[in-house]
Amino acid sequence: MxxxxxxxxxxxxxxxxxxxxxxxxxxxxxKPFGRWIVTAILLGVFSSVLLVEAYVNAGFVSDHAIPPGAYDTVPDTILQGGPIIDTTRGAVRSFHLPNRTIALTFDDGPDPTWTPRILQVLRRHRVNATFFVVGAQVSRHPQLVEQMFRAGDEVGIHTFTHPRLSELPRWRQHQEYSQTQMAIVRATGHKAALVRLPYSSTADAIDDANWDLIRDTGRLGYINVMTEADSRDWERPGTDAIVRNAIPPDGKSATVLLHDAGGDRMQTVAALDRLIPLLQQRGYTFTTVSDGLRKTLTNPQAGAGPAVIGNPPASAADERQGFALVTVIQIADETMSLLFVLxxxxxxxxxxxxxxxxxxxxxxxxxxxxxxxxxxxxxxxxxxxxxxxxxxxxxxxxxxxxxxxxxxxxxxxxxxxxxxxxxxxxxxxxxxxxxxxxxxxxxxxxxxxxxxxxxxxxxxxxxxxxxxxxxxxxxxxxxxxxxxxxxxxxxxxxxxxxxxxxxxxxxxxxxxxxxxxxxxxxxxxxxxxxxxxxxxxxxxxxxxxxxxxxxxxxxxxxxxxxxxxxxxxxxxxxxxxxxxxxxxxxxxxxxxxxxxxxxxxxxxxxxxxxxxxxxxxxxxxxxxxxxxxxxxxxxxxxxxxxxxxxxxxxxxxxxxxxxxxxxxxxxxxxxxxxxxxxxxxxxxxxxxxxxxxxxxxxxxxxxxxxxxxxxxxxxxTGARLRWHKLRRTGSAGVAAPVSRA
CATH class of the missing domain: 3.90.550.10 (Spore Coat Polysaccharide Biosynthesis Protein SpsA; Chain A)
Structure with a gap:
């Protein structure tokens, strides 16, 4: 019908x-492609945020000794010289701190748990130190860096993600320095003139690969700081051993290597609380690296020093770049935190x-x-x-x-x-x-x-x-x-x-x-x-x-x-x-x-x-x-x-x-x-x-x-979706039984 x-x-x-x-x-x-554009933009932004987070969270092993390579290109004056190395403006020279002068240096921070406890010990003993910070951590905890800077501590660069720099291309090495610099600028309004390479050691352990990196940082205007007394606190050998390793030979100066991040630093905190009064009783003076270098340069025999030391003020352009960098990282961190909650x-x-x-x-x-x-x-x-x-x-x-x-x-x-x-x-x-x-x-x-x-x-x-x-x-x-x-x-x-x-x-x-x-x-x-x-x-x-x-x-x-x-x-x-x-x-x-x-x-x-x-x-x-x-x-x-x-x-x-x-x-x-x-x-x-x-x-x-x-x-977006007719082949009943009990 x-x-x-x-x-x-x-x-x-x-x-x-x-x-x-x-x-x-x-x-x-x-138009349909408008929705695709919106979706593609959202996915692109989201992917970029995750890549930023992956970069910032690049896993690293905290400082430890790495066997050196060949020494063919390293000058003897550097191998036998002091821990402060200046290769800026083509120079090749190094400096010691004055006798009975101690520069406490801390690597790998800031850390929200251990850095505040170390700062408390320093303030209690009225001592300032030099902190070589990791840029990714500075971006996450800028208030800690600002706190140490306002108290008179010095801030230096320890790269952004703490990589093995010799394994990176030159442009990535420069990024590691510049991004850390921008993070420091955002936190303090000042720049850093000092740098310490990850996994570096004493001056006599500089090999060809590290010497190439040191010369390159000099071309960028940075002063390298090595160590003289390695507390080896990264091994967690015990409080007594850390104190013993950090004490320099009688009457000598030393840049002492300690860590305020990279793991449990309870032994470091306890050792620091004993080390400072012990050395003060022996007549040692504590200073930052740059202040100690200034005292050295007052000696006529020291010669000319680097043009810039310490933490000079940053320009407005630097502050804008620092703000942008830290903001992106904070967005990435918040996004990742949200993702884990979700x-x-x-x-x-x-x-x-x-x-x-x-x-x-x-x-x-x-x-x-x-x-x-x-x-x-x-x-x-x-x-x-x-x-x-x-x-x-x-x-x-x-x-x-x-x-x-x-x-x-x-x-x-x-x-x-x-x-x-x-x-x-x-x-x-x-x-x-x-x-x-x-x-x-x-x-x-x-x-x-x-x-x-x-x-x-x-x-x-x-x-x-x-x-x-x-x-x-x-x-x-x-x-x-x-x-x-x-x-x-x-x-x-x-x-x-x-x-x-x-x-x-x-x-x-x-x-x-x-x-x-x-x-x-x-x-x-x-x-x-x-x-x-x-x-x-x-x-x-x-x-x-x-x-x-x-x-x-x-x-x-x-x-x-x-x-x-x-x-x-x-x-x-x-x-x-x-x-x-x-x-x-x-x-x-x-x-x-x-x-x-x-x-x-x-x-x-x-x-x-x-x-x-x-x-x-x-x-x-x-x-x-x-x-x-x-x-x-x-x-x-x-x-x-x-x-x-x-x-x-x-x-x-x-x-x-x-x-x-x-x-x-x-x-x-x-x-x-x-x-x-x-x-x-x-x-x-x-x-x-x-x-x-x-x-x-x-x-x-x-x-x-x-x-x-x-x-x-x-x-x-308020769009109206039209009906889409699907193509049929008439195969709906292929698997259907003829009858069923």
Missing amino acids: TVESPLSGDAAELTHVASKPDPNFVGRSI FIAVGALTVARTFALFALAGRHARRRRSATWSWGPPVNEPVTVIVPAFNEQEGIEAAVRSLAGGDYPGGIEVVVVDDGSTDDTAGIVERLQLPNVRVVRIPNGGKPNALNVGMTLTDHDIVVMVDGDTVFEPDSVRHLVQPFADPNVGAVAGNVKVGNRTSVVARWQHIEYVIGFNLDRRLYDVMRCMPTVPGAIGAFRRQALLEIGGMSDDTLAEDTDVTMALCRNGWQVVYEERARAWTEAPATLRQLWLQRYRWSYGTMQAMWKHRCSVVERGPSGRFGRVGLPLLALFGILLPLLAPIIDILLVYGLLFTNRIETAAAWLAMLGLQALAAVVAFRLDREKLTPLWVLPLQQFVYRQLMYLVLIQSLVTAL
């Missing part, structure tokens, strides 16, 4: 309701969701499989199945035959609403000449409009809505409508199965359908807050649909929209896992993207549309305060935050502890695998497809992340 555009009476009213725009969803139209939150949410699914889905399965379970008396009243179809010629015949041939005893009427198809969809159905099937041809008006038209063509109280590419099993309708024995049930969600499981992409979706959809529906059923009756297989009480005005086209997820409206109106929505429908999943990543993009965006629209239920009373308020938060938490927030796991996986494998990172990731994968096994067992599915689950983590999950992110960007 063919009916031409039967839009009159109730049909016209329902169509009007479906077509009326919601002012909440009127958005401006922007990582913990994601882990907690994932574990909570998994155990909630185990508990509630298991409870749902046990209750439904109980011998005493029943919806009530058998439902045998006639059922109308509405099939909205737009260019579905590939699969419409299999779909209609499966619907018309169901074993439901009450009788099945199939209404195919051809929504302005440009192919032979309607003709194929008509040529089947099935007695309980009729075709309705209407101008193209969208899926909600087609469903509303189909509803006006029947008086049956139970309406089943099915996508045009879906194949039912013989007993699907019978199981699907049985819950209507309960008069409180307004809609029933069926069990959607992927029929075309031949490709890897389709297998991934099969796993997702079983785990992410059907397991979730069991949970929502128990919680009585089902958010979506799938368009592929859903049954509705006609009265319930009329009460809410029929299907709406306010969103791109009309199935979610109508389900939320039913819940808010007090109707119970349940899940019947025995009612199975086989659908054709997208076989390519592009098709999958288009489908999920629409789903995600439509779900966000539906949630926004029904947001007022959060503050309402009665059934609407219950759904708003239970269903919407659950959907927002596990359907939007958790998937949006889930990429953090992968981001920190890559970050950890590249820049931090690989073993711990891999172990954490494998633990998360194991939890997902456990959930998958439980879901497949509950759904009575073979476990064989789960072999692709690990591969799913590297392609499919990332695609879903990007889909959700782009959907959110689209929603936030």
Whole structure:
């Protein structure tokens, strides 16, 4: 039977309701590439922040002795000279401090734990020291550097990330100095003239590689400071040994090497508290390196000294650069801290969701499989199945035959609403000449409009809505409508199965359908807050649909929209896992993207549309305060935050502890695998497809992340997303059984 555009009476009213725009969803139209640009910019900025953090957090081993190399190019005057080496302006000279003068020098800081304790000891004994700081640490703790500088201590450069400089290209070496300089400028408003190379030692241990570095720093205007008395506190030999190592030969001067970072410095603090009064009793004077050098230069025999020593004031341009550098690093630090907090939150949410699914889905399965379970008396009243179809010629015949041939005893009427198809969809159905099937041809008006038209063509109280590419099993309708024995049930969600499981992409979706959809529906059923009756297989009480005005086209997820409206109106929505429908999943990543993009965006629209239920009373308020938060938490927030796991996986494998990172990731994968096994067992599915689950983590999950992110960007920018028609091949029923007990 063919009916031409039967839009009159109730049909016209329902169509009007479906077509009326919601002012909440009127958005401006922007070009698709605009959203991609926004997304790309955000990802680029985020990646840059992580790279900055990785650079700043480059792991280093604190100062220790490294065997020297060859001495072929090092002048004897340097090897046999003092610890202060000046190679600025082409000079090659070194200096000792005056006799009985001690310059305490500290490397590797500042450290938020140990530097303040060392400063307390210095202030208690009224002694100043020279701190060779690591730029990355200065950027994080500028207040400590400012504190030491204001108290009269001297600040020198110990590079930005404490690398083995000889292994770096020249431009990276210069960055290590300049970035530390900028961090010092930001903290103090002054520059540093002194530098100490990481892993350096005494002057007589300078090899060719270090001499090349020392000459290069001189060309940059820096004075190098070596050590004369190495306390070896980095070995933690004990307080007595540190004190003994730091005492110079009687009457001699010394630059003493200590550390205020790089590990537990309790022994250093204790030794310092003993060393200072001990040397003061022996007549030693404590000074900073630059002040000691100035005293040396007052001796006429010392010769000319370097042009700049100490901590000269910085220029305004230097201060601006320092501000920019420190700000970027602080943003990177805060971002990484936030990521770790979110990582913990994601882990907690994932574990909570998994155990909630185990508990509630298991409870749902046990209750439904109980011998005493029943919806009530058998439902045998006639059922109308509405099939909205737009260019579905590939699969419409299999779909209609499966619907018309169901074993439901009450009788099945199939209404195919051809929504302005440009192919032979309607003709194929008509040529089947099935007695309980009729075709309705209407101008193209969208899926909600087609469903509303189909509803006006029947008086049956139970309406089943099915996508045009879906194949039912013989007993699907019978199981699907049985819950209507309960008069409180307004809609029933069926069990959607992927029929075309031949490709890897389709297998991934099969796993997702079983785990992410059907397991979730069991949970929502128990919680009585089902958010979506799938368009592929859903049954509705006609009265319930009329009460809410029929299907709406306010969103791109009309199935979610109508389900939320039913819940808010007090109707119970349940899940019947025995009612199975086989659908054709997208076989390519592009098709999958288009489908999920629409789903995600439509779900966000539906949630926004029904947001007022959060503050309402009665059934609407219950759904708003239970269903919407659950959907927002596990359907939007958790998937949006889930990429953090992968981001920190890559970050950890590249820049931090690989073993711990891999172990954490494998633990998360194991939890997902456990959930998958439980879901497949509950759904009575073979476990064989789960072999692709690990591969799913590297392609499919990332695609879903990007889909959700782009959907959110689209929603936030106010854009309207158009409907994307997916290409069908008619393979929905490939895996569907002919009959099932």
